[in-house]
Amino acid sequence: MTGAGRHVLEVEGITKTFPGVVANRSVSFDLAEGEIHCLLGENGAGKTTLMNIVFGLYRPDEGTVRVRGEEVSFSSSADAIAAGIGMVHQHFQLVPTLTVLENVVLGAETVRHGVLELASARRTLADLSDRYGLPVDPDALVGDLSVGIRQRVELLKALYRDADILILDEPTAVLTPGEVDEFLSTVRELVGMGKSIVFITHKLREVSQVADRITVLRNGEVVGRTTPAETSEEELAAMMVGRQVSFTVDVGTSDPGEVVLEVSGLVVDDNRGHAAVRDCSFAVRAGEIFGIAGVEGNGQRELVEALAGMRPVVAGDVRLRGRSLLGLDPRRIAELGVGHIPEDRTRHGLIGAFSVADNLVLNRYHRPPFARGLVRRRSEVTAHAEELVATFDIRTPGVDVPAAQLSGGNQQKVVVARELSRPLEVLLVAQPTRGLDVGSIEFIHRRLVEIRDRGTAVVLVSAELDEVLALADTVGVLYRGRIVASMPAAEADRHRVGLLMATGSEAA
Amino acid sequence: MTTIRATYLRMAPVSVPILAIVTALAVAAVAVLASGSDPLVAYGALIEGALGSPERIATTVGRATPFIGTALAMAFAYKAGLFNIGAEGQILAGALLAAWVGTWSFLQGWPGVVLIPVVLAAGTVGGFVWGLVPGVLKARTGAHEVITTIMMNFIMSLLAVWLVNSLDPIILRDPDVSVARTRPLPEAARLWELVPGTKLHLGLFIMLGLVAATAWVLDRTTFGFEVRAVGTNPESATYAGMNVNRITILAMALSGAMAGLAGAGHVSGAEGFLSPGVFVNVGFDAIAIALLARANPWGIVPAALLWGALLSGAPLMQQRAGMSTDLVRIIEATVLVFIAGDAMIRWLFRIRSNGEVSTA
Structure with missing residues (x-):
């Protein structure tokens, strides 16, 4: 760990509930200056919720957030940005029809006499690009850029706003293997230049490559705090999932x-x-x-x-x-x-508003035993669904709930179950x-x-x-x-x- | 306490529209006051005019009858992801064909068991064809159904005016009366009146049957499943092997057929002939009613009855409170604003909406 010591971010006893779900239960977490602290957990473990609280997007039900030792209560992300926190979301927040430069300044524009002033922003952007080794063409349209470059633009956006605490939410989810390696070394460099980084991920390999410290969340609670030296990927996986995998x-x-x-x-x-x-x-x-x-x-x-x-x-x-x-x-x-498990389960594989049972017969609804002539046989559809839910271990409150309410993993199991059951x-x-x-x-x-x-x-x-x-x-x-x-x-x-x-x- | 609260929230699909109506009446009361009348007198007269006697109730229900068919047409298309603005033209297409076929000379003298189904079938076909055209245009060329159905409305309303008004040559006009209307249907082709002297006729039960059939088709048949799938997520429907174009065309045509049947029912039941202006705004009110019912087939029945009540109560309100019948339109519009913006009602009455659950 570099810099050792001063905590730039401390989160204590955070609890946040959504109707029917406890997303965070008295979670504590801290980030030291100049370190990469990995927040590890499965989807739905509460990682993003916790960081959205830090970034001012949600208010916690209980608990406190301190930035550089001072207790804060952000009411919006603007407050968090003003306090030097930047967040790169899993789904990029860029406008594809604007240029890189325009995206970077968006929301922090300099206006002179009611006219957008970009010349100084252009200089600042060039400076940042140089200093942190993040080359971009300021005039390229974001829509034309590869995913890897777009991520660079997101980082530059945060740096442009003078963030020195960076929250990266699943930053490598969309990158190719080559881009991942490059990105991880960029992250290392940023830390070398004094930034402090919260790195949210569920990929174990990255954790061991990049983390100074690791906090593992499961079901909204902290289940482990460790460092790469003290643990193994197997151990981390077991912590995340709650059993040996x-x-x-x-x-x-x-x-x-x-x-x-x-x-x-x-x-x-x-x-x-x-x-x-x-x-x-x-x-x-x-x-x-x-x-x-x-x-x-x-x-x-x-x-x-x-x-x-x-x-x-x-x-x-x-x-x-x-x-x-x-x-x-x-x-x-x-x-x-020919069975087909499509790339995008929400766009092709499922109809989120339809029940799990209906989704399990999405391409066979018209054939016996699920229909007799034009009339659907609901008892058969339900029985079929109950059987597949059991054999494929689909975690759902029932076969009648809309598929959209299931977690991503269970949605995918619905698709897999449907395609593999014939x-x-x-x-x-x-x-x-x-x-x-x-x-x-x-x-x-x-x-x-x-x-x-x-x-x-x-x-x-x-x-x-x-x-x-x-x-x-x-x-x-x-x-x-x-x-x-x-x-x-x-x-x-x-x-x-x-x-x-x-x-x-x-x-x- | 919590159970009372839970019940309150579970009642939201029913309570939100009712609260929207109450709120709208309260807001519209300001308009009544501004026009110098007493809201209590006005609303009292409105209610009495709509529901004050068996005959008044019958009139209300009779006025609601064609709305059920056109709103159902709108709702059915909506389930298939289509915004059918064309009920206005489709009801007229159905009414026109029914009014024409019913006067074919070789059909005269046949009994009602033959004539009534023939007239209703003619109306259904008319509406079907008028819905089929925008359906085909949408599926084959991507032409947006909002645009094409609006255009089809213009074509049909002007076509109907010409066919019925024209004196030289006489096409469908009844030359024996001074007003422009089609020749009367034979008595045997008329749907029976349920309450003599009102326009409440057997068509009401045909419309209720249509509601039941539509609800059943949507809920229980493979075709209904396809319609809802295409309407919710056409890409998933394609993936699942459904023929999205075919379903789009069929849904639009069937939607038109529902409106057409409503038109035939009105001609055969309420009037016995067609005057071209009789359906003005019926198709557009249908959009409002379908919205009020949230496109739920059974929800359309109370929503259409509300519309019928407002329209049939308006004259007495005008008489008693000395104000314009247009005020009813203001009430209708206000109801719609609160239904469309149901977030306002939910906020006002602290009814949380579902789907607020977030994880990550």
Whole structure:
């Protein structure tokens, strides 16, 4: 720990309840000057609530917040910013149609004679960029920037407001592996220059890489305070989840059969009509997990949607056991034995306002036994739901509650349960564990391996390289819409695949 | 104490609209006072005019009858994520076709069991077609249904005026009367009056049947499930294998059919002929009623009755309190403001809304 000693932020005995939920129960936490203090916990553990209180977005029911030894009571984030606190939210708060410079000054503009004055802001921004090693083009439109650069803009926004206490909420959730490493070293540098940082995360690897101290939250309470030297990732995971968890699912050995899914020369457009998938070819065998690694935005979404029939194919072919799927609608493809766990569960996979039971039959509601002719049979739908809730351990107050009320992990379990509860030839899985906690990830990984062992051909697309490497039997790298390399899992190491993801070739 | 409070909060779907109406009456009382009348006299007359005698009650219910159909049309489309502003044109399309088909010469002399279903079916078809067009435009070209249904309203209202008013050539006009209206339906094609001398007719039960059928279709059938899925999250519906375009078209056409049936019922039950101006504002009031009912099919019945009561009570209010019937429109508008802005009512009466739960 550098700086050792002076506490710039102290939180004591914070309790915050929302109707029906205790988000924080007498939580205490402190941040020393010049340290990185990781706030670790599963989704819903109360990490963000606690920091939103510090940042003035919520008022605590009980407890005190002290900044540099002085008790404060912020009534809005403006007060917190004035006290030198900056927060980078998990979901960026940027205006895509404005430039970097405009975004940075937004809310803190200098106005002269009623006219926006940007020249001095431009100089300040250039200074900050230099000093903290955060290069940006001040005139680029934020909407054109990659996620990694946008995060840089968020940091600059906080620094522009003279924040020296930075709260970073799940800052790496949206970054690629390369960007994560770069980001973590940036964070280290910021601390080296006197900033103090609260780093909210549920990723254990980052914690051990970057933390000076660690506070673990579970169900709104502090369950552990430690340092990386005193603990291990296994121990931290157990603290977070409240029980022992295994990190690496035992994938066993696969026993691939014949080719089930064959993609050849596939071309698919994105929403703007540009080719996102270009001449993409691969084959997946029965009883095999074909993992597709790649930096996000290289055609993953378009590829999966085209395979599921949700997006038109421009050229090429997709064959299921020799039969072309081109031109078939999503229902027909599903009925031929193709399951699909979509990338965005709230946008595609679920209807949040519908009950858990209805969501569990979302693509089979019209078939017996769930309907007789045009009339739905609610007792069958309910019985089916109760069975799946039990077998897939979906934590819900009942099968009639709207799916939107479930936690992210349990929502994903609803999708997984629905797709895996019927015989499948092929399972398309996109980002199956995004935003989920360790316990749910473990559960979903086990299920994927299980269905592979039953002879299904699994196509796994994930932005988490670790996930692909842990589960796949064959690893393909998607770069600019093409599978540029494909190799057995044994030959795929982080470095080799990372290079292919970044450059599209192994010769770099 | 806590249970009383809990019950109070659980009653919100019913209590909020009622409190909105009460609040609106209180606010509108200011307008009454400003116009120099006594609010108590005015409201007393309004209530008496709407509910003061069996005949007055029958009139109120009769006025509410077409509103049930048009508001239901609005609500059904809304469940499919469509904002059908076209009930005004669709009710007229249905009424026009019903009024025309009912006077076809080869149908004359048939008994009511044949004629009434034929007339009602004609109205349903008219509304169906008038809803189908914006539905197809929406699904095939993305044309927004608000725009297209408004345009369809203009087309239909002017078409109806021409068809019914034209003297040279005579198209649908009854040449035997001086006012512009269609020729009368044969007696056998008329829905029976329930209370003689009022415009309350059997169409009320047809509309109530339609409410029940719609509620059942939405709640219990696969088609209703599809409609609600498309209306809530079209992307999930596509993912689930539903044909979003087909469902959009069908929902819009069926919505129109409901309004068309209401129009046929009115022609056959209340009037026996069509005068083109009779449905002015019915389609737009339907939007208000559907909003008041929060697009719930059964909620539409009390909401439409409220509308019928305000309209049928207004003349007595005008007479007693010596003020314009337009005041009723002010009350209606005020009710709507408080319903649409129900946060005001919830704040005023300390009714917390759901969904305030936050985690992280």
